[in-house]
Every structure is written in structure tokens, then in C-alpha cells.
Amino acid sequence: MTHSASPAARPSDAGESPPVADGPSPDRLSLALIPLFKGVVYQDAAPTVWQALLDLQARVRDYVGVLGLELLLDEAEGYAYLRQRTPNEGEDELPRLVPRRQLSYPVSLLLALLRRKLAEHDASGGDPRLVLAREQIVDLMRVFLPDTSNEAKLMDRMDTHINKVIDLGFLRKLRGQEGQFEVRRILKAFVDAQWLSELDQRLAEYQAHAAGEESA
Template identity: 70%
Template sequence: MESTQDLSHAVGLSRVLVGLMKGVVYREGDAPLWQDLLALQARVRDHVAVLGLELILDESEGYAFLRTRPGNEGEPELPRLVQRRALSFPVSLLLALLRKKLAEFDAGGGDTRLILARDEIVELIRVFLPAGSNEARLIDQVDTHINKIIELGFLRRLKAQGGEFEVRRLLKAFVDAQWLAEFDQRLAAYRAQLGGGEAEGAE
């Protein structure tokens, strides 16, 4: 017969797994769930490994998510539970610019939350694009791109401050330092794609 503690751990594990399967788990969003995740992370890793997934947990930044585990050579490839997403050029560019802005913000110290107004996000795009009709179209569609990035979990709309957005620190896990170091070369490639096309996004 299971003890009360065993049942409590089983319920906690189920809650954590369901939360992770739904998306990113944030410390600030659900403190009890976050504590269960920290206490049970070894068991969580064992469970998701069976599904070909791995747990990415950043205690200092306060987020956790699942991603497809890289396969070892010679292993049969498992069906993907976490699908790759093809991102449009404007969304890919805006993610890169937001990540660069976050790096600059962190280098300056001070507050841990990067808050940007819509006009500041528009300016990020405008500065890095050549003048012309493509620029005008991108600016006109910025709200669509912002909404997509909110859906991806990299921006959060601040209801109390209309027209302002928090850049989620989760973005650091998807656009790493090496990628950022190659930003100028990537930006040149992006400019060559201004007529359209898809840029492969992070999982």
C-alpha cells in the first residue's frame, strides 16, 4: 500500500509532467509547481527520456521546458513530440534583435526585467532594415509579428502598461551566445531574404 508521501510525490510528478507538456514552466507563474519540479527533477528527466525528450531547467532565470533529445549515432530515430517551427523572416529577425537587446541590457546590470514599448520594438526592426517598401510592410505588420512571438513564449504583454512588453529570459536558451556572436553575418543573410522565404527557428 502506497504511503501518503508516495501518493503526494506521484501527484506532484503528474502535475509537473503535464505542465511541461503544455509548454514552458516559470517560477514566477506557479511557485508550487516550480518547487515540485526542483524536488522531482531527476524523476522528471527519467520519465521524459523515454519519450525522446530532455528537460532544460535554468534555476537562476526561473524557467524550464522540454526539447527533443539529440540522438546518438546508430540509434533509431524516435517520432518527434516537440516539432520544429519554421519562422517567417520578420519573426526570425525580431527574435534576433530582441536577443541582442537582452544581452546589452544584461551587460548594463540593474533591473532583471527588460521592458520595451511597441514603438521601441518597431525601432529595433527599422534600424536594421534598408529603406524601401519592404521596410514599410514590416512596420505595418509588426503587431502580427509581436503576437507570434508572444505565442512562442518569448514576449509577454503587460496589461497594466498598455503597449509595453516584457522580453522573457527564456529567449536566452533558444538564441545562444555563439549564435549571437555571429549576428552580423546572419543579419546580412536575412537582408538577402527580404523578398520572402522561411528561416528555420529554434525548437
């Protein structure tokens, strides 16, 4: 969206100030939109983009709504992302711009365990950031995975699962701190309170699944 000035709108030689354009500049709207289409926007990682999103929320929602998307923005937690909008009754469903991802058993298990750890961390108060060492993450998973005498192979597999969760945006490597990861708070949006309340049952299912793999 661009604004073109007519000759009459140019400042005169007498030094008149140019008129102020209505609405946000196209550049600022683009600054808010483009990172959203690429993934999650975090307040701490991109403060300029975050401020543009706050200022232009209504415009952003209108723009992405045309594409069948909706903006999810959590000011308290400091993140924003786009989600496919559920069509209203009688509406045709648009082609998906946000693909669904099928997660493997270990990755979905790891997300569940990280979400529970985040809930426990929040309940204890203190630092809002949850930072875990690689070994702590492995220990969370170990009881749910088939027993193995090959520790090196287990760690290689765990690194693969951890890297997948990083790619999904739910973990972040801490720069300059080898083997340290921050659990991103956006995980709360994808694993909600209702799902979390059923977590014990789900973890029992995961253990049964692990036992079945081991016996196989």
C-alpha cells in the first residue's frame, strides 16, 4: 500500500509544512508484517518490530484476515504469531498458509515435559525465564524412553529431538553458554491449561508406548 502525493500537496516555496499522511507508513506496516510471516516475533529479540506490532495491531489483523489468518499477540508474555483462522459457519475454508506439522512421539513427549516444567517453574515464582541444561532435558525424557546401554547413541538421539524443538521455536540456545537452553514461553500457547490438566494421563500413555517399544 503506497501513498502518492499530488502536485497540490507539495510544500510551496513559501515554506509551508507538508501535510501529515493519514495512517501508518507502508514501511512500518511491512516491518510489522514480514517477520510475522516468517515465524514468531519476540519482544526481547526484536523490540522495534514488537513496537510496530503494538501500534498497528488493527491494521495487521485486517491485513492477515484477508488471507484467512489471525494474529495471536500476548503482551504479558512478549510474543506474537499468526494462526490459521477457523472459518465461520457457512464460510468456505481457504487454502492453508500455516502448515500443520506431524510430530514424532519423542518430540511431542519432550514438548509435554517442557510444558509441565514451565508450569512448575512459574508456580515457584522468581525468574520468569526457565533455563535448562542439556543433561536436565535428557533426564526429563529418560524414564519415558526404552532402556539402552549405549549412552552415546541415546545422547545423539536426544540432540536430534532437542534440535527439532529448537526449529519449532519452543527452545532457544543461549549464546555463549554451551548446552544451556531457554524454554520459550510461547509453549504455553500451544500446550494450554486444559491439555496440561490431562498431562498425567498422557504421560502414562507415553510410558506405555515406551514399554511397547522396548518389548518390541
